[in-house]
Amino acid sequence: MSRVSRQLSIHFYTKGFKGIKHDEILTEISKQIHINNVGSIQITEKECIVSLKDVESKDTLVVNGITLRNRSVNFFDVEKSITHVTIKDAPYELDDRYIVAQMIRFGQIVPGSVKRGYIKGTEIENGARYIDILNCEPVLPLRTSLGRFEVRLFADNNRTPCFHSNACPNEPYCSYCNINGHPRRDCESFKQDQENQGYSKHGPENIEGRQDTKLDAHSDTHSVCDNDTFSESGKNDTTDTLNVLIGASNCTRLGETNENLLNASKSGANFENFTQILDIAVQKTDSFKVDKVAICLGTNDVSKHKDDSDQINLLVTKAVAQVKSAYPESHVGLCSIIPRKGNSAQINRLNQSATSVNKFIRKLCAREDNVDYVDLEKLFFKNGTIIRSLFDKADNSGVHISTEGAQNINRKLDDFFHSPKPCVQEIHTPMDPKRKRSDGTTTPTSADRMSKRSNTEPKKA
Structure with a gap:
């Protein structure tokens, strides 16, 4: 086809x-x-x-x-008869006629179309070759061999598959384990090796101990506690209870955290399209009781609105109201916006805007009922300096987190999801020490007051 x-x-x-x-x-x-x-x-x-x-x-x-x-x-x-192909990594000494002889297997080479790339403003070549192919093959490989030399091919008309685009129809490919089906950031081998680099020769033992600790903690969370609800038969009713996480691309990197957590995060999400994301979450949790909802957005809003923090504040307030309307019996956790890695003037400006929004979020949580402030911002600072190891080294934008950063966020969110709901207590007005509360036995009757008044009146001569 x-x-x-x-x-x-x-x-x-x-x-x-x-x-x-x-x-x-x-x-x-x-x-x-x-x-x-x-x-x-x-x-x-x-x-x-x-x-x-x-x-x-x-x-x-x-x-x-x-x-x-x-x-x-x-x-x-839609499809042109001539396909323009760029060849990378071909040796400088390789003759153009040899390249024509090797590329003829992909189609008819247009005579005289082979060109060499040059550094702008100089006569120095940059190693690229350009060639036009008539009636080219439907799909060209990303890599091929010209004799004993391996080169890369780039062509228009969608002849070469794109390994960067999210819309690419090809199956994800891991550059770490060379297996199709998942990208590098989701590779278990890559995550394990990254974690092992921070340990000595006793690393495997430490990791095994951590896994045992996690299993113990997991079993403890399923033990009977005061916050669990029971049916008349005595069985625990929390099996149909879910927690919901709504976030953007960084939350999609958190991986599998808990079977009772619905991660409704979407790459590129922000508070402006919050309604669409919330609708999807509501549909997926229709048959469940939702205990807690965590909102972890704002980075993309800061990128769009920059210094207009007031607009972001309005969107945050609206999002909290929408969650309360969709899940009236749930507890809401509003996460602060994490900073960006970098020292440029633009990044510093965006981080200042994020800090301003975080101050508003903290105040909003303080005045709203059943809304907690989940402080993720402080996880990425140490002595006032951003911890660079918590961010993805391959991301030049400074936005996306690393595996270590994802682990820190997971722990913070777990604290929120597993924390007991605050109990509603009756609040008594504190009693003024100068005035003692009188009871029924000490309160004078009207007759007593009249008697006292008559005693204090001066007698008539």
């Missing part, structure tokens, strides 16, 4: 045409060609693809275009 020809398909990008409908496009196309020559009209997230039944109709639309909402629209081929 990868060899399907799309020579009669053309497209245009739909940016700026929000909410465009098929009828609008078909009406404008009918002004150029007969609608019977149109095979399909597909509107995707970013483009509109029109597939035609003959070459003449395609050429007419490509040449003339259409007008949508008083804007001129030009069509382009």
Whole structure:
């Protein structure tokens, strides 16, 4: 199926045409060609693809275009017959004719198309080669061999798979254990080796001891305590109880923490699209009793609003109200925004904005009922300095956390999820020491007061 020809398909990008409908496009196309020559009209997230039944109709639309909402629209081929390929890591001494002889297995080489890359403003080569291939193979490998030299290939027209994009249709590939099915950050071998690096030769024994401690703690949490609820039959009813975590990309890195926790986190989430995330969580917990809900958002909001902390404060307040409405019997944990790693002026500015929002969050939790402040910010500081080891070294933005950072957040969230709910107690007004509360025996009656008043009146002569 990868060899399907799309020579009669053309497209245009739909940016700026929000909410465009098929009828609008078909009406404008009918002004150029007969609608019977149109095979399909597909509107995707970013483009509109029109597939035609003959070459003449395609050429007419490509040449003339259409007008949508008083804007001129030009069509382009979905797949071009010529594919531009960039070759990386080829030795400088490798002759261009040898490269042509090796690349001919992927298609017809356009004569004279082989070019060499140069450093801008100089005559010094940068090692790249550029070549044009006619009727290229549907998929080119990311790596191939030119004789005994291994090179990398990059091509347009989606000929080479992308290993960076989240929307890539290929299965995730781990660069650490070389196994498909998971990325490197989720690799158990990678996590284990990273943890072992911080130990001496007795590392395995220490890790085993930690695992035993975790198992003991897990068993303790399932023991009978005062906060557990029981049915009339004497059985524990907490089996259908869930906790919910709503966060962004850093919370997706926390991994499997507890079978009673629903991690409804989503990469790129923020307080502006909180309603959509909450709706998904509500659907997944429809048949469960939700005990506690932790909200761990704000980093993406700071990136968007920057110094406008007041706008973020409004969104935070609205999110807490939405959670209380969706889970009226649940306890809410509002997490502070963690800082970013880096010393640039922009990062310092964003961290100041995050600190301002955190101060508001702390005050909000103090005045709201059943809302606790979960301080994640202080986990990433030591003596006023950001702990760089808690952040992903491969992330230049300074936003994403490392495995160690995820472990710290997990422990803090566990403290919140497993802490007992505060009991509602009757509050008595403190008694003024200068005034003693009188009881029924000491309170004078009206007759006594009248008698006392008569005794104090001066006698008439």
